[in-house]
Amino acid sequence: MESIHLVSSPDSPEFNHLTRALTHSSVIGLDAEWKPIRTHQSAFPTVSLLQIACQLPGADNSSVESPVFLVDLASIPLQSIYQLIRNAFVSPNILKLGFRFKQDLVYLSSTFCAHGCEPGFDRVEPFLDITSIYNNLQPKQPGRRLSKQTKSLATICQEVLGISLSKELQCSDWSQRPLTEDQMQYAAVDAYCLIHILEVFKAKSVTEGNSVESAMGLHLSQLDLGLKQIFDTQQNSNKMCGIKFGEALEMVQAIPPDFCKTVPISDEEVTELPPDQANRMDYMLSQIVRKYGDKILLSESDRKPKISRKKAKKSSGRVANTRSPTEGGEEWQGPPPWDATSGGDGCPKFLCDVMVEGLAKHLRCVGIDAAVPYSKKPESRDLIEQACKEKRVLLTRDAKLLRHDYLLKNQIYRVKSLLKNDQLVEVIETFQLEISEDQLMSRCTKCNGKFIQKPLTTEEAVEAAKGFQVIPNCLFNKNLEFWQCMDCKQLYWEGTQYRNAVQKFVDVCKLNE
Protein backbone atom coordinates (compact mmCIF):
# COMPACT_ATOMS: atom_id res chain seq x y z
CA MET A 1 0.00 0.00 0.00
CA GLU A 2 1.22 3.45 -0.77
CA SER A 3 0.49 5.44 2.33
CA ILE A 4 -1.86 5.57 5.28
CA HIS A 5 -2.63 8.91 6.87
CA LEU A 6 -4.37 9.28 10.18
CA VAL A 7 -6.38 12.49 10.17
CA SER A 8 -7.14 13.48 13.73
CA SER A 9 -6.99 17.27 13.70
CA PRO A 10 -7.98 20.02 11.26
CA ASP A 11 -4.64 21.75 11.80
CA SER A 12 -2.45 19.00 10.48
CA PRO A 13 -0.59 18.23 7.27
CA GLU A 14 -2.73 15.08 7.00
CA PHE A 15 -5.88 17.19 6.91
CA ASN A 16 -4.47 19.36 4.13
CA HIS A 17 -3.44 16.25 2.28
CA LEU A 18 -6.97 14.86 2.57
CA THR A 19 -8.47 18.11 1.31
CA ARG A 20 -6.17 18.05 -1.68
CA ALA A 21 -6.82 14.38 -2.36
CA LEU A 22 -10.58 14.88 -2.30
CA THR A 23 -10.37 17.68 -4.83
CA HIS A 24 -8.06 15.70 -7.11
CA SER A 25 -9.48 12.18 -6.99
CA SER A 26 -12.09 11.03 -9.40
CA VAL A 27 -12.72 7.83 -7.49
CA ILE A 28 -12.70 7.12 -3.76
CA GLY A 29 -13.26 3.95 -1.74
CA LEU A 30 -15.27 4.32 1.47
CA ASP A 31 -15.61 2.28 4.63
CA ALA A 32 -16.37 2.98 8.27
CA GLU A 33 -15.72 1.29 11.59
CA TRP A 34 -17.68 1.53 14.77
CA LYS A 35 -17.95 -0.26 18.05
CA PRO A 36 -21.01 -2.40 17.45
CA ILE A 37 -23.98 -2.49 19.71
CA ARG A 38 -26.91 -4.87 19.57
CA THR A 39 -29.09 -4.35 16.53
CA HIS A 40 -32.30 -3.83 18.42
CA GLN A 41 -30.90 -0.95 20.40
CA SER A 42 -32.75 2.31 20.23
CA ALA A 43 -29.81 4.32 18.92
CA PHE A 44 -27.30 3.84 16.13
CA PRO A 45 -23.70 3.07 16.97
CA THR A 46 -21.22 5.92 16.86
CA VAL A 47 -18.83 5.69 13.95
CA SER A 48 -15.29 6.15 15.20
CA LEU A 49 -13.35 5.82 11.98
CA LEU A 50 -14.05 6.76 8.37
CA GLN A 51 -11.69 5.33 5.79
CA ILE A 52 -11.29 7.13 2.48
CA ALA A 53 -9.04 5.61 -0.15
CA CYS A 54 -8.23 8.11 -2.87
CA GLN A 55 -6.67 7.84 -6.25
CA LEU A 56 -5.10 10.91 -7.78
CA PRO A 57 -2.39 11.78 -10.23
CA GLY A 58 1.07 11.84 -8.69
CA ALA A 59 3.24 14.93 -8.68
CA ASP A 60 4.68 14.12 -12.11
CA ASN A 61 1.24 13.32 -13.58
CA SER A 62 2.41 10.06 -15.11
CA SER A 63 2.05 8.03 -11.93
CA VAL A 64 -0.90 7.43 -9.67
CA GLU A 65 -0.97 8.07 -5.95
CA SER A 66 -3.31 6.03 -3.77
CA PRO A 67 -3.28 7.41 -0.25
CA VAL A 68 -5.71 6.06 2.31
CA PHE A 69 -7.01 8.47 4.92
CA LEU A 70 -8.22 7.23 8.25
CA VAL A 71 -10.40 10.03 9.53
CA ASP A 72 -10.43 9.66 13.27
CA LEU A 73 -13.99 10.73 14.05
CA ALA A 74 -13.38 10.12 17.73
CA SER A 75 -10.75 12.88 17.83
CA ILE A 76 -11.35 15.39 15.07
CA PRO A 77 -14.06 18.05 15.59
CA LEU A 78 -16.74 16.77 13.23
CA GLN A 79 -17.75 20.30 12.23
CA SER A 80 -14.31 20.76 10.70
CA ILE A 81 -14.70 17.98 8.16
CA TYR A 82 -18.46 17.84 7.69
CA GLN A 83 -18.67 20.00 4.57
CA LEU A 84 -15.60 18.45 3.00
CA ILE A 85 -17.05 14.96 3.30
CA ARG A 86 -20.56 16.03 2.39
CA ASN A 87 -19.30 17.68 -0.77
CA ALA A 88 -17.28 14.62 -1.75
CA PHE A 89 -20.33 12.39 -1.21
CA VAL A 90 -22.41 14.33 -3.72
CA SER A 91 -19.71 15.56 -6.10
CA PRO A 92 -20.52 14.46 -9.67
CA ASN A 93 -16.77 14.35 -10.29
CA ILE A 94 -16.05 11.66 -7.75
CA LEU A 95 -17.21 8.09 -8.11
CA LYS A 96 -17.76 6.66 -4.64
CA LEU A 97 -17.12 2.96 -4.08
CA GLY A 98 -18.36 1.03 -1.11
CA PHE A 99 -19.40 -2.37 0.09
CA ARG A 100 -22.93 -2.34 1.47
CA PHE A 101 -22.23 1.24 2.40
CA LYS A 102 -25.81 2.25 3.13
CA GLN A 103 -25.62 1.04 6.70
CA ASP A 104 -22.31 2.84 7.18
CA LEU A 105 -23.92 5.99 5.82
CA VAL A 106 -26.85 5.74 8.23
CA TYR A 107 -24.50 5.42 11.21
CA LEU A 108 -22.18 8.08 9.86
CA SER A 109 -25.05 10.48 9.37
CA SER A 110 -26.36 9.87 12.88
CA THR A 111 -22.86 10.35 14.32
CA PHE A 112 -22.47 13.71 12.58
CA CYS A 113 -26.00 14.84 13.48
CA ALA A 114 -25.25 14.07 17.13
CA HIS A 115 -22.43 16.61 16.89
CA GLY A 116 -24.53 19.40 15.44
CA CYS A 117 -23.76 18.66 11.80
CA GLU A 118 -27.35 18.76 10.57
CA PRO A 119 -28.71 17.33 8.37
CA GLY A 120 -25.94 14.73 8.28
CA PHE A 121 -25.63 12.80 5.06
CA ASP A 122 -28.56 11.70 2.97
CA ARG A 123 -27.05 11.15 -0.46
CA VAL A 124 -24.01 9.53 -2.02
CA GLU A 125 -23.88 9.94 -5.77
CA PRO A 126 -22.51 8.67 -8.08
CA PHE A 127 -21.99 5.47 -6.18
CA LEU A 128 -21.03 1.98 -7.20
CA ASP A 129 -21.40 -0.99 -4.92
CA ILE A 130 -18.54 -3.45 -5.11
CA THR A 131 -21.11 -6.27 -5.26
CA SER A 132 -22.48 -5.01 -8.55
CA ILE A 133 -18.96 -4.67 -9.95
CA TYR A 134 -18.33 -8.22 -8.83
CA ASN A 135 -21.51 -9.47 -10.47
CA ASN A 136 -20.53 -7.73 -13.69
CA LEU A 137 -17.12 -9.37 -13.56
CA GLN A 138 -18.67 -12.82 -13.58
CA PRO A 139 -18.63 -14.61 -16.92
CA LYS A 140 -22.06 -14.29 -18.42
CA GLN A 141 -23.57 -17.67 -19.08
CA PRO A 142 -26.50 -17.66 -21.43
CA GLY A 143 -29.66 -19.01 -19.89
CA ARG A 144 -28.39 -18.60 -16.35
CA ARG A 145 -29.40 -15.71 -14.25
CA LEU A 146 -26.84 -13.86 -12.24
CA SER A 147 -26.63 -15.15 -8.74
CA LYS A 148 -28.30 -12.71 -6.43
CA GLN A 149 -26.49 -13.80 -3.31
CA THR A 150 -24.18 -11.29 -1.75
CA LYS A 151 -20.67 -12.43 -1.13
CA SER A 152 -18.59 -10.98 1.62
CA LEU A 153 -15.97 -8.40 0.78
CA ALA A 154 -13.32 -10.93 1.82
CA THR A 155 -14.65 -13.44 -0.71
CA ILE A 156 -14.80 -10.84 -3.46
CA CYS A 157 -11.23 -9.76 -2.72
CA GLN A 158 -10.09 -13.35 -2.75
CA GLU A 159 -11.77 -14.05 -6.07
CA VAL A 160 -11.00 -10.82 -7.87
CA LEU A 161 -7.68 -9.76 -6.41
CA GLY A 162 -6.49 -13.09 -5.10
CA ILE A 163 -5.71 -11.67 -1.72
CA SER A 164 -7.00 -12.64 1.70
CA LEU A 165 -8.37 -10.05 4.02
CA SER A 166 -7.81 -10.93 7.62
CA LYS A 167 -10.96 -10.90 9.70
CA GLU A 168 -9.10 -11.14 12.94
CA LEU A 169 -9.33 -7.45 13.71
CA GLN A 170 -13.00 -7.10 12.97
CA CYS A 171 -13.57 -7.88 16.60
CA SER A 172 -11.16 -5.31 17.89
CA ASP A 173 -12.39 -2.27 19.73
CA TRP A 174 -12.56 0.56 17.21
CA SER A 175 -13.40 3.15 19.83
CA GLN A 176 -10.12 2.67 21.65
CA ARG A 177 -7.27 5.15 21.05
CA PRO A 178 -4.60 5.04 19.91
CA LEU A 179 -5.41 2.53 17.19
CA THR A 180 -2.81 -0.16 16.77
CA GLU A 181 -0.66 -0.42 13.64
CA ASP A 182 -2.58 -3.56 12.71
CA GLN A 183 -5.93 -1.89 13.14
CA MET A 184 -4.87 0.99 10.91
CA GLN A 185 -3.59 -1.39 8.29
CA TYR A 186 -6.75 -3.45 8.44
CA ALA A 187 -9.02 -0.43 8.22
CA ALA A 188 -7.06 1.00 5.29
CA VAL A 189 -7.13 -2.24 3.30
CA ASP A 190 -10.92 -2.40 3.47
CA ALA A 191 -11.20 0.92 1.64
CA TYR A 192 -8.16 0.45 -0.57
CA CYS A 193 -9.24 -2.88 -2.03
CA LEU A 194 -12.42 -1.25 -3.39
CA ILE A 195 -10.37 0.93 -5.71
CA HIS A 196 -8.44 -2.09 -6.87
CA ILE A 197 -11.50 -4.09 -7.65
CA LEU A 198 -12.66 -1.20 -9.82
CA GLU A 199 -9.26 -1.16 -11.53
CA VAL A 200 -9.62 -4.82 -12.38
CA PHE A 201 -13.07 -4.09 -13.72
CA LYS A 202 -11.71 -1.25 -15.83
CA ALA A 203 -8.92 -3.44 -17.13
CA LYS A 204 -11.41 -6.13 -17.97
CA SER A 205 -13.66 -3.69 -19.80
CA VAL A 206 -10.60 -2.79 -21.85
CA THR A 207 -9.63 -6.35 -22.70
CA GLU A 208 -13.17 -7.28 -23.58
CA GLY A 209 -13.13 -4.48 -26.10
CA ASN A 210 -16.39 -2.88 -25.28
CA SER A 211 -17.67 0.35 -26.65
CA VAL A 212 -15.00 2.28 -24.80
CA GLU A 213 -12.33 0.87 -27.05
CA SER A 214 -13.97 1.95 -30.26
CA ALA A 215 -14.88 5.28 -28.82
CA MET A 216 -11.26 5.89 -27.93
CA GLY A 217 -10.14 4.71 -31.34
CA LEU A 218 -7.62 2.43 -29.72
CA HIS A 219 -6.68 -1.10 -30.62
CA LEU A 220 -6.16 -3.00 -27.48
CA SER A 221 -7.14 -6.50 -28.49
CA GLN A 222 -3.63 -7.69 -27.74
CA LEU A 223 -3.75 -6.21 -24.28
CA ASP A 224 -4.37 -8.99 -21.83
CA LEU A 225 -3.29 -8.14 -18.38
CA GLY A 226 -4.65 -11.34 -16.93
CA LEU A 227 -4.79 -9.75 -13.52
CA LYS A 228 -6.75 -12.55 -12.00
CA GLN A 229 -4.19 -15.10 -13.12
CA ILE A 230 -1.29 -13.04 -11.89
CA PHE A 231 -2.90 -12.53 -8.51
CA ASP A 232 -4.00 -16.13 -8.32
CA THR A 233 -0.46 -17.38 -8.09
CA GLN A 234 -0.02 -15.51 -4.85
CA GLN A 235 -3.21 -16.26 -3.09
CA ASN A 236 -1.76 -18.58 -0.49
CA SER A 237 -1.06 -15.84 1.93
CA ASN A 238 -3.49 -15.61 4.77
CA LYS A 239 -2.20 -12.32 5.95
CA MET A 240 -3.38 -9.08 4.60
CA CYS A 241 -0.27 -7.91 3.00
CA GLY A 242 0.69 -4.45 1.90
CA ILE A 243 3.36 -5.75 -0.45
CA LYS A 244 0.80 -7.58 -2.52
CA PHE A 245 -1.18 -4.43 -2.90
CA GLY A 246 1.91 -2.62 -4.00
CA GLU A 247 2.41 -5.19 -6.71
CA ALA A 248 -1.23 -5.09 -7.65
CA LEU A 249 -0.98 -1.37 -8.07
CA GLU A 250 1.98 -1.67 -10.38
CA MET A 251 0.13 -4.11 -12.56
CA VAL A 252 -2.90 -1.94 -12.68
CA GLN A 253 -0.70 0.98 -13.62
CA ALA A 254 0.41 -1.03 -16.62
CA ILE A 255 -2.82 0.05 -18.28
CA PRO A 256 -1.81 2.29 -21.18
CA PRO A 257 -1.47 5.89 -20.04
CA ASP A 258 -3.83 7.01 -22.81
CA PHE A 259 -6.60 5.81 -20.59
CA CYS A 260 -5.57 8.08 -17.82
CA LYS A 261 -5.96 11.13 -20.02
CA THR A 262 -8.51 13.52 -18.76
CA VAL A 263 -11.47 13.74 -21.03
CA PRO A 264 -14.07 16.27 -19.94
CA ILE A 265 -17.51 14.72 -19.81
CA SER A 266 -19.20 17.75 -21.23
CA ASP A 267 -18.59 21.47 -21.43
CA GLU A 268 -21.42 22.09 -19.06
CA GLU A 269 -19.89 20.05 -16.28
CA VAL A 270 -16.51 21.61 -16.78
CA THR A 271 -17.82 25.10 -16.25
CA GLU A 272 -19.44 23.93 -13.03
CA LEU A 273 -16.12 22.95 -11.57
CA PRO A 274 -14.60 25.36 -9.10
CA PRO A 275 -11.08 26.32 -10.16
CA ASP A 276 -9.50 24.14 -7.46
CA GLN A 277 -11.42 21.05 -8.53
CA ALA A 278 -8.94 19.09 -10.49
CA ASN A 279 -10.78 15.81 -10.29
CA ARG A 280 -12.27 14.97 -13.64
CA MET A 281 -13.23 11.47 -14.49
CA ASP A 282 -11.33 10.03 -17.37
CA TYR A 283 -13.40 8.81 -20.29
CA MET A 284 -13.38 5.22 -19.17
CA LEU A 285 -14.51 6.06 -15.65
CA SER A 286 -17.27 8.34 -16.85
CA GLN A 287 -18.49 5.53 -19.11
CA ILE A 288 -18.59 3.16 -16.17
CA VAL A 289 -20.48 5.72 -14.11
CA ARG A 290 -22.93 6.27 -16.93
CA LYS A 291 -23.53 2.57 -17.38
CA TYR A 292 -23.41 1.25 -13.82
CA GLY A 293 -23.50 4.34 -11.60
CA ASP A 294 -25.95 4.22 -8.75
CA LYS A 295 -26.71 6.32 -5.70
CA ILE A 296 -27.57 5.89 -2.06
CA LEU A 297 -30.44 7.97 -0.78
CA LEU A 298 -31.43 7.87 2.85
CA SER A 299 -35.07 8.40 3.62
CA GLU A 300 -36.33 9.77 6.91
CA SER A 301 -37.18 6.27 8.09
CA ASP A 302 -33.72 4.96 7.17
CA ARG A 303 -32.30 7.51 9.52
CA LYS A 304 -34.23 6.29 12.53
CA PRO A 305 -33.34 3.15 14.45
CA LYS A 306 -35.66 0.33 13.50
CA ILE A 307 -37.67 -0.10 16.66
CA SER A 308 -41.17 0.91 17.48
CA ARG A 309 -41.81 4.44 18.68
CA LYS A 310 -43.20 3.02 21.89
CA LYS A 311 -39.92 1.37 22.63
CA ALA A 312 -38.04 4.45 21.50
CA LYS A 313 -39.66 6.47 24.22
CA LYS A 314 -38.57 3.86 26.69
CA SER A 315 -35.10 3.65 25.30
CA SER A 316 -33.51 3.92 28.69
CA GLY A 317 -35.84 1.15 29.85
CA ARG A 318 -34.38 -0.18 33.00
CA VAL A 319 -35.71 -2.37 35.70
CA ALA A 320 -37.59 -0.26 38.15
CA ASN A 321 -35.60 -0.49 41.33
CA THR A 322 -38.17 0.52 43.83
CA ARG A 323 -36.83 -1.64 46.57
CA SER A 324 -33.63 -0.90 48.35
CA PRO A 325 -31.08 -3.71 48.47
CA THR A 326 -31.74 -4.40 52.12
CA GLU A 327 -35.45 -4.92 51.49
CA GLY A 328 -34.65 -7.11 48.50
CA GLY A 329 -32.63 -9.73 50.34
CA GLU A 330 -32.33 -9.81 54.07
CA GLU A 331 -28.91 -11.40 54.04
CA TRP A 332 -27.46 -9.19 51.40
CA GLN A 333 -25.48 -6.32 52.86
CA GLY A 334 -23.10 -5.48 50.05
CA PRO A 335 -21.32 -3.79 48.49
CA PRO A 336 -20.50 -6.41 45.86
CA PRO A 337 -16.90 -6.79 44.64
CA TRP A 338 -17.63 -4.92 41.39
CA ASP A 339 -18.81 -1.84 43.25
CA ALA A 340 -16.59 1.20 42.91
CA THR A 341 -16.33 1.42 46.71
CA SER A 342 -14.74 -2.06 46.65
CA GLY A 343 -12.42 -0.99 43.88
CA GLY A 344 -14.45 -2.76 41.17
CA ASP A 345 -15.19 -1.78 37.59
CA GLY A 346 -18.96 -1.63 37.97
CA CYS A 347 -19.58 -4.78 35.91
CA PRO A 348 -21.56 -7.34 37.90
CA LYS A 349 -20.14 -10.85 37.87
CA PHE A 350 -21.74 -13.95 39.28
CA LEU A 351 -20.85 -17.55 39.85
CA CYS A 352 -23.92 -19.79 39.77
CA ASP A 353 -23.79 -22.93 41.87
CA VAL A 354 -24.90 -26.13 40.10
CA MET A 355 -28.36 -25.85 41.66
CA VAL A 356 -28.98 -22.53 39.95
CA GLU A 357 -27.37 -23.28 36.60
CA GLY A 358 -30.57 -22.31 34.80
CA LEU A 359 -30.28 -18.90 36.41
CA ALA A 360 -26.81 -18.55 34.89
CA LYS A 361 -28.30 -18.93 31.40
CA HIS A 362 -31.03 -16.41 32.20
CA LEU A 363 -28.49 -13.91 33.48
CA ARG A 364 -26.44 -14.33 30.30
CA CYS A 365 -29.57 -13.72 28.25
CA VAL A 366 -29.89 -10.29 29.83
CA GLY A 367 -26.20 -9.66 29.24
CA ILE A 368 -24.88 -10.32 32.75
CA ASP A 369 -21.58 -12.14 33.24
CA ALA A 370 -22.58 -15.42 34.91
CA ALA A 371 -20.05 -18.23 35.22
CA VAL A 372 -20.58 -21.79 36.36
CA PRO A 373 -18.20 -23.93 38.47
CA TYR A 374 -15.18 -25.49 36.77
CA SER A 375 -16.31 -28.99 37.69
CA LYS A 376 -19.70 -30.68 37.70
CA LYS A 377 -19.56 -31.55 41.40
CA PRO A 378 -17.58 -28.79 43.00
CA GLU A 379 -16.62 -28.82 46.66
CA SER A 380 -17.57 -25.76 48.70
CA ARG A 381 -13.99 -24.59 48.77
CA ASP A 382 -13.73 -24.87 44.96
CA LEU A 383 -16.69 -22.55 44.64
CA ILE A 384 -15.27 -20.12 47.17
CA GLU A 385 -11.89 -20.17 45.53
CA GLN A 386 -13.35 -19.48 42.10
CA ALA A 387 -15.61 -16.68 43.33
CA CYS A 388 -12.70 -15.14 45.17
CA LYS A 389 -10.27 -15.40 42.29
CA GLU A 390 -12.69 -14.06 39.68
CA LYS A 391 -14.27 -11.50 42.02
CA ARG A 392 -17.76 -12.93 41.55
CA VAL A 393 -20.75 -13.13 43.83
CA LEU A 394 -21.60 -16.77 44.41
CA LEU A 395 -25.29 -17.43 43.85
CA THR A 396 -26.57 -20.58 45.50
CA ARG A 397 -29.65 -22.24 46.98
CA ASP A 398 -27.50 -24.10 49.46
CA ALA A 399 -27.90 -22.47 52.89
CA LYS A 400 -24.87 -24.40 54.20
CA LEU A 401 -22.61 -22.41 51.92
CA LEU A 402 -23.53 -19.24 53.79
CA ARG A 403 -21.43 -20.52 56.68
CA HIS A 404 -18.43 -19.63 54.58
CA ASP A 405 -19.51 -16.04 54.41
CA TYR A 406 -16.56 -15.04 56.58
CA LEU A 407 -14.21 -16.36 53.89
CA LEU A 408 -16.02 -14.58 51.14
CA LYS A 409 -17.31 -11.34 52.55
CA ASN A 410 -20.14 -9.85 50.47
CA GLN A 411 -19.64 -12.53 47.85
CA ILE A 412 -22.29 -15.14 48.66
CA TYR A 413 -25.99 -14.74 48.14
CA ARG A 414 -28.66 -17.33 48.71
CA VAL A 415 -31.34 -17.22 46.03
CA LYS A 416 -34.79 -17.63 47.54
CA SER A 417 -37.02 -17.98 44.49
CA LEU A 418 -37.53 -21.39 42.96
CA LEU A 419 -38.37 -20.62 39.37
CA LYS A 420 -35.75 -19.31 36.95
CA ASN A 421 -37.69 -16.23 35.91
CA ASP A 422 -38.34 -15.29 39.53
CA GLN A 423 -34.72 -15.97 40.42
CA LEU A 424 -33.63 -13.63 37.66
CA VAL A 425 -35.87 -10.85 38.91
CA GLU A 426 -34.73 -11.49 42.47
CA VAL A 427 -31.05 -11.16 41.55
CA ILE A 428 -31.68 -8.08 39.40
CA GLU A 429 -33.52 -6.38 42.24
CA THR A 430 -31.21 -7.45 45.02
CA PHE A 431 -28.11 -6.27 43.24
CA GLN A 432 -29.86 -3.33 41.59
CA LEU A 433 -28.64 -4.46 38.21
CA GLU A 434 -29.38 -2.09 35.41
CA ILE A 435 -30.71 -4.04 32.47
CA SER A 436 -31.36 -2.20 29.26
CA GLU A 437 -32.86 -3.64 26.14
CA ASP A 438 -29.66 -3.37 24.17
CA GLN A 439 -27.99 -5.75 26.61
CA LEU A 440 -30.41 -8.58 25.87
CA MET A 441 -28.80 -11.49 24.02
CA SER A 442 -25.39 -9.90 24.09
CA ARG A 443 -23.66 -12.92 25.57
CA CYS A 444 -23.24 -16.59 24.68
CA THR A 445 -25.81 -18.53 26.69
CA LYS A 446 -23.78 -21.70 26.26
CA CYS A 447 -20.48 -20.59 27.72
CA ASN A 448 -20.85 -16.99 28.99
CA GLY A 449 -18.47 -15.75 26.28
CA LYS A 450 -18.82 -12.45 24.51
CA PHE A 451 -19.64 -12.08 20.85
CA ILE A 452 -17.24 -10.84 18.22
CA GLN A 453 -17.95 -7.22 17.57
CA LYS A 454 -19.12 -7.31 13.98
CA PRO A 455 -21.96 -9.45 12.73
CA LEU A 456 -21.16 -12.06 10.09
CA THR A 457 -22.98 -12.51 6.81
CA THR A 458 -24.65 -15.84 6.08
CA GLU A 459 -21.70 -16.85 3.97
CA GLU A 460 -19.17 -16.01 6.65
CA ALA A 461 -21.32 -17.80 9.20
CA VAL A 462 -21.44 -20.98 7.14
CA GLU A 463 -17.67 -20.85 6.82
CA ALA A 464 -17.22 -20.19 10.54
CA ALA A 465 -19.62 -22.96 11.52
CA LYS A 466 -17.86 -25.65 9.45
CA GLY A 467 -17.45 -28.86 11.37
CA PHE A 468 -19.45 -28.16 14.50
CA GLN A 469 -22.66 -26.33 13.78
CA VAL A 470 -25.12 -26.58 10.92
CA ILE A 471 -26.63 -23.37 9.62
CA PRO A 472 -30.09 -24.40 8.36
CA ASN A 473 -30.66 -23.84 4.64
CA CYS A 474 -33.83 -21.94 5.34
CA LEU A 475 -31.73 -19.05 6.66
CA PHE A 476 -30.04 -18.46 3.34
CA ASN A 477 -30.95 -15.42 1.29
CA LYS A 478 -32.62 -13.81 4.27
CA ASN A 479 -29.89 -11.27 4.80
CA LEU A 480 -29.58 -12.21 8.46
CA GLU A 481 -26.84 -11.12 10.78
CA PHE A 482 -24.92 -13.77 12.64
CA TRP A 483 -23.05 -13.34 15.88
CA GLN A 484 -20.26 -15.60 16.96
CA CYS A 485 -19.10 -16.33 20.47
CA MET A 486 -15.45 -15.44 20.87
CA ASP A 487 -14.87 -18.34 23.24
CA CYS A 488 -16.82 -21.39 22.09
CA LYS A 489 -17.40 -20.15 18.48
CA GLN A 490 -21.13 -20.91 18.67
CA LEU A 491 -23.12 -18.92 16.12
CA TYR A 492 -26.34 -17.08 16.85
CA TRP A 493 -28.71 -15.36 14.52
CA GLU A 494 -31.75 -13.19 14.88
CA GLY A 495 -34.36 -15.78 14.00
CA THR A 496 -37.79 -16.35 15.48
CA GLN A 497 -36.34 -18.03 18.55
CA TYR A 498 -34.14 -15.05 19.13
CA ARG A 499 -36.98 -12.56 18.85
CA ASN A 500 -39.16 -14.64 21.17
CA ALA A 501 -36.35 -14.74 23.68
CA VAL A 502 -35.86 -10.97 23.52
CA GLN A 503 -39.59 -10.48 24.03
CA LYS A 504 -39.58 -12.89 26.95
CA PHE A 505 -36.81 -11.05 28.74
CA VAL A 506 -38.31 -7.69 27.97
CA ASP A 507 -41.39 -9.00 29.80
CA VAL A 508 -39.57 -10.74 32.64
CA CYS A 509 -37.42 -7.70 33.32
CA LYS A 510 -40.41 -5.40 32.81
CA LEU A 511 -38.44 -3.30 30.35
CA ASN A 512 -41.66 -2.19 28.68
CA GLU A 513 -43.28 -0.64 31.71
Ligand SMILES: [Zn+2]
Ligand atom coordinates in the same frame (compact mmCIF):
# COMPACT_ATOMS: atom_id res chain seq x y z
ZN1 LIG B 1 -19.80 -19.41 23.75
